[in-house]
Amino acid sequence: MSDLITISYRSKAVLSDPTRDVDDIVAESHSRNEARGITGILLFDGEFFMQTIEGPAASTRALFVSIIEDDRHENVVPFFICEIEGRDFPDWHMEFLEPGETAKILLDMKKFNFSYRDLRHVQAIRGIAVGFESLS
Numbered sequence: 001m002s003d004l005i006t007i008s009y010r011s012k013a014v015l016s017d018p019t020r021d022v023d024d025i026v027a028e029s030h031s032r033n034e035a036r037g038i039t040g041i042l043l044f045d046g047e048f049f050m051q052t053i054e055g056p057a058a059s060t061r062a063l064f065v066s067i068i069e070d071d072r073h074e075n076v077v078p079f080f081i082c083e084i085e086g087r088d089f090p091d092w093h094m095e096f097l098e099p100g101e102t103a104k105i106l107l108d109m110k111k112f113n114f115s116y117r118d119l120r121h122v123q124a125i126r127g128i129a130v131g132f133e134s135l136s
Helices: 018-036 057-069 099-105 122-135
Strands: 004-013 039-044 048-056 073-084 095-097
Touching: 004 057, 018 039, 018 048, 018 057, 048 057, 048 073, 057 073
Parallel strands: 039 095
Antiparallel strands: 004 048, 004 073, 039 048
């Protein structure tokens, strides 16, 4: 069994100065994630964030709790949480794709329906609640 987990989520951005705020998020994330052994990627289309973080289970869960509490976004909806054997982003402590780059990858990102009813991994979302209760 691996001690690594991955968490992917989407959220709606609440930014007063998007350029500065996103730069701050990336800078903070890069140094913090490197120290905690967390890697991942952040996508932003100008309205929504999508992010995947991966790393040691305890550190990644703790980071996700702080992400949920961050007031620079709202409506954080996790859509994939699981144990992993290896990382998808082993060299990226936080790689950021800006709106233009994100649009090339996810042309219809704004049309995605991230409601709980349509998420493929609802069971994983329920299962992670047990892990968050132990962090409190």
